[in-house]
Amino acid sequence: MFSDLTILDTGLDRFAQIKIQLIGIIVIGLFSFISSYIILSLFNKVYPLRVSPMQEELGLNIAEHNAVSIEHDLISILDKQSESGDLKVRGPQDPFTAGGVIGLYYNKLMSKLETSEEERSKWRERISKEVKLAVKVQENFLPKRNLKNYPVHGINIAAREVSGDFFSFYPHNDSIYFIIADVAGKGIHAGMVMAKASTLFEVLSQSKLDPDEMAFHMNNDLNQTKTSGMFVTSIVGEYNLITDEIRWVNAGHQPAVLRDENGKYSQFESSAPPLGVIKQKEKSIYIINRIKLNGSRFYAFTDGLSESLDDKGEEIGIDGSIEIIEENFNTDTSEQLDKITKKIMDTSQSQNLSDDLTLISIGK
Structure with a gap:
């Protein structure tokens, strides 16, 4: 930069020579910095150069x-x-x-x-054992009877370990008393009310009372001992094998359904409040329905059927329940009820019932 310009023999004056050399220094510096940065960056990815x-x-x-x-x-x-x-x-x-x-x-x-x-x-294990015991006790409340000589069938599927629904048949010579009931609520509390209601039915059936009297006595007894807010919707009745007549009362329950021999369906709505809601002074509030079957078939079910969901996730209702009954109609009533419950389970989105499911049928 400060040497003799004649020796360099570039033909440039000193200022131009200094300018060229400064440009060279800058270019070399940039090249060295960029090259070093790239090399160190690649190396840092393989082996970090500083701690986190x-x-x-x-x-x-x-x-x-x-x-x-x-x-x-x-x-x-x-x-x-x-x-x-x-x-x-x-x-x-x-x-x-x-x-x-x-x-x-x-x-x-x-x-x-x-x-x-x-x-x-420990408590979970203890409660689990208590619930299993409650299930066994509940099963024993409903006697297993030989009903081969009677055209009656029923099925109950609990949504939980302990069911709040129940049905029962009590044969007495040429007649058979029946009940289907749904206790408000779920779980052990509902199961305890169900146990009392089923026991009352067994005791009253032995006295051969008319359906309105049975409902009257069950209502007042349940009302005296029930917990606040608990009640029982129910259909209580009697079927006579000789006369082929069925008599029943509907206390706040789902409509009873009758299918005649031509495949036509009729509904029989409730005419009285659920059992246990309020103490009654007269049995006349429970109106007896009477009909001779003559080849017809009588059905009663809980809202576990009518409130079950279809393929679209909507409740099927009473009309949908009748459709399922007809779709699975079979001369073997027991087989029909099995098909109906299987249909409900198969279409249930979670394969688990949201409510107890109970059905009964009477008739040949």
């Missing part, structure tokens, strides 16, 4: 040389517990360091949570 922000916060002794720190160990323990959910995981504790004190209280908290979870598990 978290490691920098912990310090080089821990990040680079695996030195021990209570705070670091505690953070690792917390991460492990968070990922695994294991309540048995414990952290380091030391009453003379901040991290150790935090670990001490963390361990106490985990111990309490672990004990609490063990207690909950």
Whole structure:
């Protein structure tokens, strides 16, 4: 830059020579910087040239040389517990360091949570056993009788372990008493009310009372002992094999359905409030329906059928219930009821009933 220009023999004056050399220096500098940046960036991807922000916060002794720190160990323990959910995981504790004190209280908290979870598990197991026992007791409330000589069939599928629906048949010589009922609510509470209602039916059937008298006595007894808000919708009746006549009362229940021998359906609506709602002074509030079957078939069901869902997720209603009954009509009534319940289960979106499902049929 400051040499003799005649020696360089460039033909340029000193200012032009300095300008050219400065440009060269700048170009070489840029080339070196860019090349170095690219090379170091590629190298950094393979082998990081600096520690992470978290490691920098912990310090080089821990990040680079695996030195021990209570705070670091505690953070690792917390991460492990968070990922695994294991309540048995414990952290380091030391009453003379901040991290150790935090670990001490963390361990106490985990111990309490672990004990609490063990207690909950014990209670869940106990409740499960109690529910299974309740199911067995409920099954024993409904006697299994030989009804081969009677054209009656029924089926009950509980939505939960304990059903709030029930049906029962009580044969007596040439007659058979029947009931189908739906207790308001679900679960064990509804099951207890159901047990009482079924017991009342058994006792009253032995006295050979008319359907209106049976409903009257069941209503007043349930009203005296029921829990607030609990009631029972029910159809109670009697079928006479000799006269082929069926008599029944409908207390707040779904309509009874009659299919005649020509495949025509008739509905018989409720004429009285559900059992247990209010104490009644006269049995006349329960109006007796009478009809001779003469080849017809009588059906009664709970809202577990009418409120079941179709393929579109909509309730089928009474009309939809009749359609399913007709679609699965069979000379074998027991087989028909099995087909109906299978149809409901198959079309149920979750394959689980949202409500107890009970059906009965009477007639040849």
